[in-house]
Amino acid sequence: MEKKRVYTFGNGMAEGRADMKNLLGGKGANLAEMNLIGVPVPPGFTITTEVCTEYNLLGRDYVVEVLKPEVEKAMENIEKLMGAKFGDRENPCLVSVRSGARVSMPGMMDTVLNLGLNDDAVEGIARKSGNERFAWDSYRRFIQMYGDVVLGMKPQSKEDIDPFEEIMEEVKHAKGVELDTDLDVADLKELVKRFKMAVKERTGKDFPESAWDQLWGAVCAVFDSWMNERAILYRKMNNFPEEWGTAVNVQAMVYGNMGVTSATGVAFTRDAATGEDIFNGEYLINAQGEDVVAGVRTPQQITLEGSRRWAKLQGISEEERAAKYPSLEESMPECAQELIKTQQKLEDYFKDMQDLEFTIQDGKLWLLQTRSGKRTGAAMIKIAIDMLHQGYIDEKTVLKRCDPEKLDELLHPVFDKKILAASKPITNGLPASPGAATGQVVFHADEAEAWAKDGKKVILCRIETSPEDLRGMATAQGILTARGGMTSHAAVVARGMGKCCVSAANGVVINYKERKMTINGKVFNEGDWISLNGTTGNVYEGNIPTQDAELGPDFLELMKIADKYTRMSVRTNADTPHDAQVARNFGATGIGLCRTEHMFFEEDKIIPMREMILAKDEEGRRKALEKLLPLQKKDFKGIFAAMDGFPVTVRLLDPPLHEFVPHDEKGQMEMAKVMNISYNDIHERVESLMEANPMLGLRGCRLGNLYPEITEMQTRAIIEAALELKKEGITAIPEIMVPLTGIVYEFKAQKEIIEKTIQQVFSEHSDSIEYKIGTMIEIPRAALTAHKIAKEADFFSFGTNDLTQMTFGYSRDDVAKFLPLYIDKGILKQDPFAVLDQNGVGQLVNMAVQSGRAVKPILKCGICGEHGGEPSSVKFCHHVGLNYVSCSPFRVPIARLAAAQAAIE
Numbered sequence: 057m058e059k060k061r062v063y064t065f066g067n068g069m070a071e072g073r074a075d076m077k078n079l080l081g082g083k084g085a086n087l088a089e090m091n092l093i094g095v096p097v098p099p100g101f102t103i104t105t106e107v108c109t110e111y112n113l114l115g116r117d118y119v120v121e122v123l124k125p126e127v128e129k130a131m132e133n134i135e136k137l138m139g140a141k142f143g144d145r146e147n148p149c150l151v152s153v154r155s156g157a158r159v160s161m162p163g164m165m166d167t168v169l170n171l172g173l174n175d176d177a178v179e180g181i182a183r184k185s186g187n188e189r190f191a192w193d194s195y196r197r198f199i200q201m202y203g204d205v206v207l208g209m210k211p212q213s214k215e216d217i218d219p220f221e222e223i224m225e226e227v228k229h230a231k232g233v234e235l236d237t238d239l240d241v242a243d244l245k246e247l248v249k250r251f252k253m254a255v256k257e258r259t260g261k262d263f264p265e266s267a268w269d270q271l272w273g274a275v276c277a278v279f280d281s282w283m284n285e286r287a288i289l290y291r292k293m294n295n296f297p298e299e300w301g302t303a304v305n306v307q308a309m310v311y312g313n314m315g316v317t318s319a320t321g322v323a324f325t326r327d328a329a330t331g332e333d334i335f336n337g338e339y340l341i342n343a344q345g346e347d348v349v350a351g352v353r354t355p356q357q358i359t360l361e362g363s364r365r366w367a368k369l370q371g372i373s374e375e376e377r378a379a380k381y382p383s384l385e386e387s388m389p390e391c392a393q394e395l396i397k398t399q400q401k402l403e404d405y406f407k408d409m410q411d412l413e414f415t416i417q418d419g420k421l422w423l424l425q426t427r428s429g430k431r432t433g434a435a436m437i438k439i440a441i442d443m444l445h446q447g448y449i450d451e452k453t454v455l456k457r458c459d460p461e462k463l464d465e466l467l468h469p470v471f472d473k474k475i476l477a478a479s480k481p482i483t484n485g486l487p488a489s490p491g492a493a494t495g496q497v498v499f500h501a502d503e504a505e506a507w508a509k510d511g512k513k514v515i516l517c518r519i520e521t522s523p524e525d526l527r528g529m530a531t532a533q534g535i536l537t538a539r540g541g542m543t544s545h546a547a548v549v550a551r552g553m554g555k556c557c558v559s560a561a562n563g564v565v566i567n568y569k570e571r572k573m574t575i576n577g578k579v580f581n582e583g584d585w586i587s588l589n590g591t592t593g594n595v596y597e598g599n600i601p602t603q604d605a606e607l608g609p610d611f612l613e614l615m616k617i618a619d620k621y622t623r624m625s626v627r628t629n630a631d632t633p634h635d636a637q638v639a640r641n642f643g644a645t646g647i648g649l650c651r652t653e654h655m656f657f658e659e660d661k662i663i664p665m666r667e668m669i670l671a672k673d674e675e676g677r678r679k680a681l682e683k684l685l686p687l688q689k690k691d692f693k694g695i696f697a698a699m700d701g702f703p704v705t706v707r708l709l710d711p712p713l714h715e716f717v718p719h720d721e722k723g724q725m726e727m728a729k730v731m732n733i734s735y736n737d738i739h740e741r742v743e744s745l746m747e748a749n750p751m752l753g754l755r756g757c758r759l760g761n762l763y764p765e766i767t768e769m770q771t772r773a774i775i776e777a778a779l780e781l782k783k784e785g786i787t788a789i790p791e792i793m794v795p796l797t798g799i800v801y802e803f804k805a806q807k808e809i810i811e812k813t814i815q816q817v818f819s820e821h822s823d824s825i826e827y828k829i830g831t832m833i834e835i836p837r838a839a840l841t842a843h844k845i846a847k848e849a850d851f852f853s854f855g856t857n858d859l860t861q862m863t864f865g866y867s868r869d870d871v872a873k874f875l876p877l878y879i880d881k882g883i884l885k886q887d888p889f890a891v892l893d894q895n896g897v898g899q900l901v902n903m904a905v906q907s908g909r910a911v912k913p914i915l916k917c918g919i920c921g922e923h924g925g926e927p928s929s930v931k932f933c934h935h936v937g938l939n940y941v942s943c944s945p946f947r948v949p950i951a952r953l954a955a956a957q958a959a960i961e
């Protein structure tokens with residue numbers, strides 16, 4: 057059978073279903089499903105995502121040819137249901153053409169509305185609607201959109217002039233008006249004429265009159281938009297593969313701009329920022345969809361309650377609100393009631409918070425779209441837990457619904473409460489995306505990027521944002537806009553990024569040219585500090601410090617559910633009692649990596665540490681180690697106490713030695729004085745420590761094997777600390793870890809020293825504790841000979857940072873030179889130092905676990921490289937049977953959720 061490429065829907069029937077998102081895209085699948093459950097949706101059809109792939113492989117001509125019969129048939133269906141004809145002069149049927157990937161990519165791809173209009177059809181529409189202005193306004197919008205999207209006339213940079221905007225300004229100027237809505241039919245006709253001339257001038261061709269030519273142009277443009285720069289960047293940021301492709305949805309147009317009985321809007325079945333179970337949304341009377349999101353006019357609230365809340369935040373009186381910005385419940389009560397019923401129906405059906413687009417045409421409600429709404433991390437958790445309690449979903453669905461990476465937002469800082477209490481907001485806007493941010497004002501996205509690269513914190517301030525600002529938004533601490541609503545581009549994108557955003561702030565006037573903004577009269581130049589509270593919408597002058605977030609009961613419940621289903625435990629990488637405590641509060645059940653070399657950077661330890669490294673013989677080293685012993689012991693006691701009752705993996709020293717010695721004359725002089733030797737001696741010693749490739753030099757257990765007294769001292773410090781704590785009733789469970797083993801004999805030699813020291817300390821104290829001795833697996837040779845090492849080791853901990861370095865042969869320290877280019881070119885899909893390379897490095901991990909456990913079934917295996925807190929890597933660790941993952945404290949909740957997801961998937 058010939059492959060089906062087009063799926064129709066309309067009037068309660070559909071060829072597709074909600075679970076066909078991969079083929080029909082999210083939008084297409086849900087449009088189909090809405091028909092099936094009796095929600096009023098304009099009829100249309102969806103061209104599958106597979107055609108996008110065909111388009112990219114086989115080209116435009118092939119795709120148009122192969123699609124023709126199915127598309128023509130599907131168009132007949134629309135015509136039948138709408139009682140109008142596509143391309144007809146008397147009774148034309150107009151359509152929209154939109155993209156729709158399997159997950160929504162807001163604003164990333166292009167849309168064409170009002171398609172099918174031409175010099176004849178516009179007259180037909182004018183007669184049919186009895187509204188000539190509406191017809192000509194639609195026509196000029198269509199030419200503009202089609203010119204931008206299909207004919208490539210959209211300005212590519214800030215310097216480019218937009219021919220349509222320019223003409224629009226000229227016509228308005230000539231007429232002496234400010235708003236588009238002040239233009240009459242004659243002006244609109246003039247616009248159409250001049251827009252078409254601009255098209256001819258720019259493209260060398262006439263604007264296409266044939267509706268079918270228009271349609272194929274638009275369909276192909278949507279496919280092209282899958283490969284535009286914005287879409288590619290968005291996919292990269294979200295790890296979406298190119299192979300997915302986008303579907304194309306062609307749908308009969310309905311109009312929210314047919315006069316005062318028409319409207320258009322967007323709504324959420326629950327609050328996308330807080331997760332509260334409150335239906336909310338915005339609408340505009342006599343407008344088209346893009347007017348609501350573009351932030352040009354101030355949108356009104358759908359519900360009365362929401363409207364009152366909004367007015368309060370904006371400082372608008374009840375009288376003014378009711379007169380100027382009434383809710384839909386007040387202005388169109390019947391439609392509002394139907395919308396409220398429909399949103400409940402959709403949420404009940406999809407069992408998730410929905411993001412809806414609707415249009416009211418002449419008093420009749422149409423739903424244009426429903427999809428799972430984007431939400432903040434806090435809303436994600438609240439909605440999932442509420443829906444569990446409300447009986448919509450079960451615990452496993454709660455876990456699946458929550459994106460581990462989004463927990464990150466909740467763990468982010470909030471303002472220092474005391475300083476905040478003493479600060480007075482300079483203005484207030486909509487709380488578009490929660491969190492706190494402080495930074496220096498910049499006005500352009502590329503500036504935000506450049507400043508952030510220099511390590512500066514910036515707040516991107518815009519009149520409104522557009523998809524072009526994406527990169528700048530991603531690097532800014534927060535976003536402030538002068539216009540827009542809760543569903544404007546800035547708000548939706550910031551929430552998706554988990555970035556603090558205040559939109560439509562009152563009294564903000566931005567002057568891009570002069571790079572300044574005034575807020576209620578006060579001037580802020582580029583570089584001045586401001587602070588934003590995305591939870592309340594408040595804006596403050598200056599830099600308000602932030603503090604750690606507090607985690608609420610919903611978060612704790614989510615974590616409890618995660619722990620119920622998980623198999624792996626989650627430990628933390630921590631080198632200080634404070635970090636250990638933070639991680640324990642986040643639910644870490646042990647330390648998977650304590651890097652002891654990090655403990656030596658502190659003031660009191662760096663001098664004896666340098667003494668140890670620079671000593672010329674064993675005697676000198678032992679003298680320095682004696683000074684270090686009590687200091688190390690104190691550190692270990694602090695960490696063990698914070699992890700009372702949980703295992704703590706302490707890794708023996710693994711420093712590139714040259715990092716610890718002074719390279720400047722002043723520092724070397726100081727060491728000469730401390731060690732009572734000549735400056736020249738010190739200088740020579742420092743020089744002799746230089747290595748051509750320190751990452752592959754005197755590191756890890758090579759150090760302990762060269763200087764066994766270091767291993768002795770560290771072991772003694774660990775065991776004495778544990779024994780002393782035992783007396784205080786604190787249970788320390790040390791796991792002593794040998795770094796960088798490549799040959800089993802390296803480990804054996806270290807283990808011998810460790811064992812001997814432990815027994816000696818035990819006998820000195822006439823006491824003992826439980827302990828383990830194991831090794832890191834971070835050299836490919838160790839993975840390849842894991843069966844030999846496992847015979848000797850109690851545990852393996854995969855150091856996937858070094859394992860990645862050595863498997864790829866990429867220096868950890870120098871990879872930035874070529875990695876971005878590799879990712880750009882698609883040679884690498886991801887940074888292997890951030891996301892575990894499952895096919896290469898992962899195979900070494902898998903093999904080592906298998907062969908190690910073949911000789912020692914109880915071998916404990918974990919991971920302590922950076923990958924231990926990255927969700928896809930955590931899931932891989934589950935599948936290869938690791939006992940635990942270990943990650944930085946703030947990633948512990950993320951790893952717990954990812955581990956639970958792996959267990960139930």
Ligand code: PEP
Binds near residue numbers: 710922
């Ligand atoms: C590793 O190599 O993965 C590891 C955890 O050790 P470090 O990063 O300290 O080399």
Ligand code: MG
Binds near residue numbers: 857858
């Ligand atoms: Mg390492």
